[in-house]
Amino acid sequence: MEEKLKLFLRTLISNQGSDLHLKSGAIARIRVNGQLKLMGKEELSAEDVENIVKAITTAEQYQKLKIDKNLDFTYVLGEEHRFRVNVFYQMDGLSAVFRVIPVKILSIDELGLPEAIKTFTEIPRGLVLVTGVTGSGKSTTLAAMIEKINEETHKHIITIEDPIEFIHKDRGCLINQRAIGQDTHSFSDALRGALREDPDIILVGEMRDLETIDIAMHAANTGHLVFSTLHTADAKETIDRIVGMFANEEQNRVRNSLASVLEGVISQRLIPTKKGGRIAGIEILKKTARIEQLIKEKRDYEIPDALFEGKDIYGTQTFDQHLIDLIKADKITEEVALENASNPSDLKLKMQGIGRGAIVRDENKTSPEDIIGFKDE
Numbered sequence: 001m002e003e004k005l006k007l008f009l010r011t012l013i014s015n016q017g018s019d020l021h022l023k024s025g026a027i028a029r030i031r032v033n034g035q036l037k038l039m040g041k042e043e044l045s046a047e048d049v050e051n052i053v054k055a056i057t058t059a060e061q062y063q064k065l066k067i068d069k070n071l072d073f074t075y076v077l078g079e080e081h082r083f084r085v086n087v088f089y090q091m092d093g094l095s096a097v098f099r100v101i102p103v104k105i106l107s108i109d110e111l112g113l114p115e116a117i118k119t120f121t122e123i124p125r126g127l128v129l130v131t132g133v134t135g136s137g138k139s140t141t142l143a144a145m146i147e148k149i150n151e152e153t154h155k156h157i158i159t160i161e162d163p164i165e166f167i168h169k170d171r172g173c174l175i176n177q178r179a180i181g182q183d184t185h186s187f188s189d190a191l192r193g194a195l196r197e198d199p200d201i202i203l204v205g206e207m208r209d210l211e212t213i214d215i216a217m218h219a220a221n222t223g224h225l226v227f228s229t230l231h232t233a234d235a236k237e238t239i240d241r242i243v244g245m246f247a248n249e250e251q252n253r254v255r256n257s258l259a260s261v262l263e264g265v266i267s268q269r270l271i272p273t274k275k276g277g278r279i280a281g282i283e284i285l286k287k288t289a290r291i292e293q294l295i296k297e298k299r300d301y302e303i304p305d306a307l308f309e310g311k312d313i314y315g316t317q318t319f320d321q322h323l324i325d326l327i328k329a330d331k332i333t334e335e336v337a338l339e340n341a342s343n344p345s346d347l348k349l350k351m352q353g354i355g356r357g358a359i360v361r362d363e364n365k366t367s368p369e370d371i372i373g374f375k376d377e
Contacts, residue, residue, distance in 0.1 A: 001048060002055040009077050009098060011039060018100055018135070020083075024049045024093030033276060046093030053087050053094055064181075072181075074101075074163045084165055099135075101165045105147045106140070113141065114322075116284050116315030117266060121148045126263030126287070127220040129207075131232045136268045137280050138229045139165050139205075145227065146203060149173060155200035160190040162205055180205075187212045195219055204228040210245045217254075220261040234319065234342065235265040235285035236303045239295055259295035263287045269319065271340050273331050281326065281340060283307065283319045304342075308357070320347050321357055 005022075012020045012030045019031040024046035028039040054062060056075055065071040070088035075098065077083070084099040108118055120128045128145075130138045143166040146157060150173045157173050162180035169175075176197075184190035187204055188211040194202050195215075207213045207228045220226045232238040239258065246254045265285040270278040285291060285307055294302050310316035323337040324347070334351055341347040350358045 001051040004048075005052050005056065006077060008039060009081070009083065012098070012100065013081060020098040021095070022049050022052065022097075023090070023095040026092075033278060034270070034272065049094045049096065053096060056085075057087075072163050074165075074179075082165075082167075084163060102140070103167075105143045105166050105168070108144045108148060111140065111144055112279065113144070114282055114284060114315065114317070116286065116317075117141070117145065117282075118148065119286070119315065120264050120266070121145050121152075123225060123263055125220060125223050125225050127217060127226045127228070127258075127261045128264045128266070129228055129230055129238055129262075130266045130268070131230045131234070131238050132268040133231060133233070136270050138268060141266060141268065141280070142203065142227055142229065143168075146175075146201075149201065150175065156198055157201045157203065158194045158197060158199045159203040160184065160187055160194070160205060161203075162187070188215055191215045191219065195222070195224075199224060201225045201227070206230070207242075213242055213245060217257050217261055221257065232267070234267045234283050234304075235307065236300050238265050238267070239300050239303070255296055255298065259292045262295070267319070269340055271323075271326070271332055272336055274333060279326065279331055281319055282317070282322050284316050286310070286314050286316050288314055288316075318342065320350075323347060324350060324357060327351070 008020055008028055015030060015032050017030040017032040021029045021036065022044060025043060027041065027043055029036045030039055057065065057073065061071060061073060065087055070086065073085050075083045075085050080103055082101040082103060084101055085096060087094060087096045130141050132138050146168060149155065149157065150168060150171045152172065154172045157175045159175065159177045160180070161177065164177050164179045168177065178184050178190055180186060184193070187206070187208060191202065191204055191212060192215055202219055202224055204212065204216055204226065207216060207230055216226050216228055230238055230241060232241050242258060243251050243254050264287065267283040269281045271281045273279050285303065288310060290306050291303065294300065294306060304318050307316040307318050308321060311321060319342045323341055326332045327334060327337055338344045338347060346355065349355050
């Protein structure tokens, strides 16, 4: 059955897809440019999927799957292709999702990310979060930032991931990559241990629980640069989510601590382009005296305005500002922009030339090449 899996994965790769879905009792599907597409007409039986899973897991992993009812691991196909795998039980049997992990780490420039993101690789300490829904390119952005640091500095970087996705080779930096389950028991255990391992930079794959968040903020407050991710839609929601995870009596302390250590939030959404690929729509929060004050004073609702007004001075931006930039660059349609906007009615006015940041038409503007760095996210 592993040969059938390899055939599915090669088809996924040849179609430049991002995910392979296998489900007991269903036809295999691949995701291409955000859309699921059938692979043939043959349904996979529950036994087929179970045999595939048995073929690509160790006895220990399979036993863990039986107990936990889901399992994360990495699958390697040849020397050029790696996949992040999640196997889980559902009412008809087992299902599995294989996510393509690009072997080549694209740079910030190759991904077409805003220049302001480079500044987060140059700060000595603090907390930087990359947020967005599953499949929005968070890992790709983090990998590009870590690789920039790796190429330009001489530091000790520890990554804690579940599972390890991008493989970083030691260049200027010494990089230790640890996988949950294989190299450590949990994010919180590994993060606590990292503080005794002389790191300059710590990457936490995901801040899943209160303890991990608390230790990460402590690490950022004691002179380390900490990168991590959250499944939040934008900067305002990110701050609300972190503070809200703590008990009421702890929230003032957490707000003050977060205001002090939070250096930036990069929030992403993948948006369909005119040329058929996808591009990252980016919101950027950078630490300023105003942002720090807003967080401390529970005025999170004012953060979008602060980001809007800080674009030219600090390099901050809202999602809708970036959508306007993408429309001006002829990368996305106005219809797609409205579908993905945080405030569609406000964006529609700007498209009509009304309000702050309104679109000014330039009929002579040429269209730059499409950005494809996030095509397989």
